Amino acid sequence: MTVDRAVLAFAGIVVLAGIALSLTVHPYWIGLSAFAGLNMVQAAFTGFCPAAKIFKAMGVAPGVAFK
Template sequence: MNIDRAVLMFAGLMVLLSLALGFYVSPYWYLLTAFVGLNLIQASFTGFCPAALIFKKLGCKSGVAFE
Protein backbone atom coordinates (compact mmCIF):
# COMPACT_ATOMS: atom_id res chain seq x y z
CA MET A 1 0.00 0.00 0.00
CA ASN A 2 1.39 3.42 -0.87
CA ILE A 3 1.15 6.54 1.29
CA ASP A 4 -1.64 8.11 -0.77
CA ARG A 5 -3.97 5.17 -0.30
CA ALA A 6 -3.05 4.82 3.37
CA VAL A 7 -3.88 8.49 4.02
CA LEU A 8 -7.21 8.21 2.20
CA MET A 9 -8.09 5.02 4.07
CA PHE A 10 -7.15 6.57 7.42
CA ALA A 11 -9.16 9.74 6.72
CA GLY A 12 -12.20 7.69 5.71
CA LEU A 13 -11.96 5.55 8.83
CA MET A 14 -11.63 8.63 11.03
CA VAL A 15 -14.69 10.26 9.44
CA LEU A 16 -16.81 7.13 9.88
CA LEU A 17 -15.58 6.62 13.44
CA SER A 18 -16.27 10.23 14.42
CA LEU A 19 -19.74 10.09 12.87
CA ALA A 20 -20.56 6.95 14.84
CA LEU A 21 -19.18 8.43 18.07
CA GLY A 22 -21.08 11.67 17.43
CA PHE A 23 -24.32 9.78 16.98
CA TYR A 24 -23.94 7.33 19.88
CA VAL A 25 -21.76 9.13 22.43
CA SER A 26 -21.67 12.93 22.10
CA PRO A 27 -22.21 15.49 19.35
CA TYR A 28 -18.81 16.98 20.21
CA TRP A 29 -17.24 14.10 18.26
CA TYR A 30 -18.44 15.81 15.08
CA LEU A 31 -15.60 18.27 15.64
CA LEU A 32 -13.23 15.45 14.74
CA THR A 33 -15.06 15.07 11.42
CA ALA A 34 -14.57 18.79 10.78
CA PHE A 35 -10.88 18.56 11.72
CA VAL A 36 -10.31 15.68 9.29
CA GLY A 37 -12.05 17.59 6.51
CA LEU A 38 -10.06 20.76 7.16
CA ASN A 39 -6.84 18.75 7.24
CA LEU A 40 -7.66 17.20 3.87
CA ILE A 41 -8.35 20.64 2.40
CA GLN A 42 -5.10 22.15 3.69
CA ALA A 43 -3.14 19.09 2.50
CA SER A 44 -4.54 19.58 -0.99
CA PHE A 45 -3.20 23.16 -1.05
CA THR A 46 0.09 22.74 0.81
CA GLY A 47 1.04 19.11 0.20
CA PHE A 48 1.76 18.73 3.93
CA CYS A 49 -0.06 15.96 5.78
CA PRO A 50 0.96 14.76 9.26
CA ALA A 51 -0.59 11.34 8.60
CA ALA A 52 1.55 10.96 5.47
CA LEU A 53 4.68 11.55 7.55
CA ILE A 54 3.61 8.85 9.99
CA PHE A 55 2.84 6.35 7.23
CA LYS A 56 6.21 7.10 5.63
CA LYS A 57 7.97 6.33 8.91
CA LEU A 58 5.96 3.10 9.13
CA GLY A 59 7.45 2.02 5.80
CA CYS A 60 4.74 2.73 3.25
CA LYS A 61 5.90 3.32 -0.30
CA SER A 62 5.81 6.82 -1.75
CA GLY A 63 2.77 7.80 -3.73
CA VAL A 64 1.95 10.48 -6.27
CA ALA A 65 0.57 13.09 -3.86
CA PHE A 66 2.74 12.38 -0.82
CA GLU A 67 6.38 11.40 -1.19
Protein backbone atom coordinates in the same frame (compact mmCIF):
# COMPACT_ATOMS: atom_id res chain seq x y z
CA MET B 1 -0.58 0.03 -0.59
CA THR B 2 0.98 3.44 -1.13
CA VAL B 3 1.13 6.40 1.23
CA ASP B 4 -1.57 8.14 -0.82
CA ARG B 5 -4.03 5.28 -0.42
CA ALA B 6 -3.12 4.84 3.26
CA VAL B 7 -3.84 8.53 3.93
CA LEU B 8 -7.18 8.33 2.12
CA ALA B 9 -8.16 5.18 4.01
CA PHE B 10 -7.13 6.70 7.35
CA ALA B 11 -9.05 9.92 6.65
CA GLY B 12 -12.14 7.92 5.74
CA ILE B 13 -11.92 5.91 8.94
CA VAL B 14 -11.52 9.07 11.03
CA VAL B 15 -14.53 10.72 9.37
CA LEU B 16 -16.71 7.65 9.83
CA ALA B 17 -15.56 7.23 13.44
CA GLY B 18 -16.39 10.86 14.18
CA ILE B 19 -19.88 10.45 12.74
CA ALA B 20 -20.49 7.20 14.63
CA LEU B 21 -19.26 8.69 17.90
CA SER B 22 -21.37 11.82 17.44
CA LEU B 23 -24.46 9.67 16.95
CA THR B 24 -23.80 7.27 19.82
CA VAL B 25 -21.74 9.10 22.46
CA HIS B 26 -22.00 12.89 22.21
CA PRO B 27 -22.77 15.33 19.39
CA TYR B 28 -19.48 17.18 19.90
CA TRP B 29 -17.62 14.20 18.39
CA ILE B 30 -18.62 15.62 15.00
CA GLY B 31 -15.62 17.90 15.55
CA LEU B 32 -13.40 14.92 14.78
CA SER B 33 -14.93 14.66 11.31
CA ALA B 34 -14.63 18.42 10.85
CA PHE B 35 -10.95 18.30 11.83
CA ALA B 36 -10.29 15.49 9.34
CA GLY B 37 -12.07 17.43 6.60
CA LEU B 38 -10.14 20.61 7.30
CA ASN B 39 -6.89 18.65 7.31
CA MET B 40 -7.75 17.15 3.90
CA VAL B 41 -8.46 20.59 2.44
CA GLN B 42 -5.23 21.96 3.93
CA ALA B 43 -3.24 19.02 2.51
CA ALA B 44 -4.77 19.57 -0.93
CA PHE B 45 -3.41 23.12 -1.04
CA THR B 46 -0.09 22.71 0.77
CA GLY B 47 0.90 19.11 0.06
CA PHE B 48 1.71 18.63 3.76
CA CYS B 49 -0.07 15.89 5.69
CA PRO B 50 1.05 14.69 9.13
CA ALA B 51 -0.48 11.26 8.51
CA ALA B 52 1.60 10.90 5.33
CA LYS B 53 4.77 11.59 7.32
CA ILE B 54 3.80 8.92 9.85
CA PHE B 55 2.99 6.35 7.16
CA LYS B 56 6.33 7.07 5.45
CA ALA B 57 8.13 6.55 8.76
CA MET B 58 6.31 3.21 9.09
CA GLY B 59 7.76 2.12 5.76
CA VAL B 60 4.68 2.36 3.53
CA ALA B 61 5.62 2.61 -0.15
CA PRO B 62 5.79 6.17 -1.47
CA GLY B 63 2.97 7.49 -3.61
CA VAL B 64 2.51 10.32 -6.06
CA ALA B 65 0.71 12.97 -4.00
CA PHE B 66 2.81 13.02 -0.81
CA LYS B 67 6.54 12.97 -1.48
